[in-house]
Amino acid sequence: MKFLFLFITFCFLVSCDQSEKSHLYSSVTVDDVYQDSVSIRAIEIMNGSLAFAGSNGNFGSVDLSSNKVRTNIQIYDSIFPSFRAVGHTATDFFMLSVANPALLYKTGDSGQMELVYIEEGETVFYDSMTFWNNREGIAIGDSVDGCLSIIITRDGGTSWNKLPCEILPKAIIEEGAFAASNTNVDVKGNKTWIATTGSRIYFSPDKGNTWEYVQTPVLGDGPTEGIYSIDFYDENIGFAFGGDFTKPENNHANKAITLDGGKTWELIANNQEPGYKSCVQFVPNGGGKDIVALGFTGISYSKDMGSTWKQLSEEPFYTIRFLNDSIAYAAGKNRIAKLTFR
Numbered sequence: 001m002k003f004l005f006l007f008i009t010f011c012f013l014v015s016c017d018q019s020e021k022s023h024l025y026s027s028v029t030v031d032d033v034y035q036d037s038v039s040i041r042a043i044e045i046m047n048g049s050l051a052f053a054g055s056n057g058n059f060g061s062v063d064l065s066s067n068k069v070r071t072n073i074q075i076y077d078s079i080f081p082s083f084r085a086v087g088h089t090a091t092d093f094f095m096l097s098v099a100n101p102a103l104l105y106k107t108g109d110s111g112q113m114e115l116v117y118i119e120e121g122e123t124v125f126y127d128s129m130t131f132w133n134n135r136e137g138i139a140i141g142d143s144v145d146g147c148l149s150i151i152i153t154r155d156g157g158t159s160w161n162k163l164p165c166e167i168l169p170k171a172i173i174e175e176g177a178f179a180a181s182n183t184n185v186d187v188k189g190n191k192t193w194i195a196t197t198g199s200r201i202y203f204s205p206d207k208g209n210t211w212e213y214v215q216t217p218v219l220g221d222g223p224t225e226g227i228y229s230i231d232f233y234d235e236n237i238g239f240a241f242g243g244d245f246t247k248p249e250n251n252h253a254n255k256a257i258t259l260d261g262g263k264t265w266e267l268i269a270n271n272q273e274p275g276y277k278s279c280v281q282f283v284p285n286g287g288g289k290d291i292v293a294l295g296f297t298g299i300s301y302s303k304d305m306g307s308t309w310k311q312l313s314e315e316p317f318y319t320i321r322f323l324n325d326s327i328a329y330a331a332g333k334n335r336i337a338k339l340t341f342r
Helices: 002-014
Strands: 026-048 050-052 057-065 069-073 085-087 091-096 104-108 113-119 127-133 137-144 149-153 184-190 191-195 200-204 214-217 224-232 238-244 255-258 279-282 291-296 298-302 309-314 319-322 328-339
Touching: 026 057, 026 069, 026 091, 026 319, 050 085, 050 328, 057 309, 085 104, 085 137, 091 191, 104 255, 113 149, 127 184, 137 184, 149 279, 191 224, 279 319, 291 319, 298 328
Parallel strands: 026 085, 085 127, 224 279
Antiparallel strands: 026 050, 026 328, 050 057, 057 069, 085 091, 091 104, 104 113, 127 137, 137 149, 184 191, 191 200, 200 214, 224 238, 238 255, 279 291, 291 298, 298 309, 319 328
C-alpha cells in the first residue's frame, strides 16, 4: 500500500507523462575496453571520453569512438595516491584521493595535473565529488571535528574552501560516506543530496550554503552498513541503495525511494533481491522507471522504479555511468567495460 501511495504521488508530480517509458531491458552485453592492475571506483564521461582515476596514482581516459586508452600516474612526494572521486567541468578534469593527505588535482594549463587542495589529518578521508556547473563544485568526506567534511569551489576548481561545522548538521558518531563508486553525492539545479554511512541524507537547496538532513529507513547501524549510492532522476525522484559489503546477500532495508525531492524516503523491494550494491543509476529517458544497480555481486535492473529487480549479469563492477539510454560504461577491479543494454 505504501508503494501504491508513492506511485499515485509520482503520477501527480509528473502528470503520469507517457513520453518516457521503461525500456524493458532483458539483457546486457559486457565488452572490456581497458584492463590493467588497477582498482577503479571513479569514472566520468566528458567530451567524448571516459575519464577515470584509481589506485596507486593511476588515471587516464578512454576515447569512446576509438577505445584508445591514455594512462598516467600521479605521485605526491613518495606517495602513490588512491583516487576514488573524480569530477569535471566543460574544460577540466578533477581527481581526489581518499586518505591522509587528501589531494585534489585539476587539469593544468601545462598539460600536467595541478594540486589545488590538500588537507592533512589522521581522520581525513574524502569520498566523492561533483559539480553544479562549470564554476561551482563540491566534494565530501568523512566527519572531522563533529561534522562531515565538505569542500566547495566557486571559481571553476582553482580554489576550494572547507565549510565550517557551524553551518552543517552535527555528525553522528563516526558518520562518513562510502568511497565505493563516487555516487554518494548528487546535484540537480541548485539542489544537493549527500548520503552517509548512518543512512542519513543531507540536503542543501542553495548549492551548499545551508544544510538540513533527514533520517532514512535504510539500515545503517553497523560500521559497514548504510547508504552506498544515491541517484536522482530529477528534482523529485531519487533512489538510495545500501546494504553491507561484508554480507552482500543481505537485502533487508537496503533500498529506498523518494518522490518528493528527498523529504521522505520509503523502503522498496524490502527483503527482496538484490542485496548489497555499490552504485545505482537511473537509465536516461526512462521516466524514472528504469534503474541499474551494480557491485561486485553483478548487474541488476529494475523496470518499475525499484519495485522488482532482475539480475542481468554476474560480471563484477564498482561503478557505472550512462552514455545514453542503452550504452553505459562500468569500472571495477582491473577493468573498464562497455555495457550494452537490450
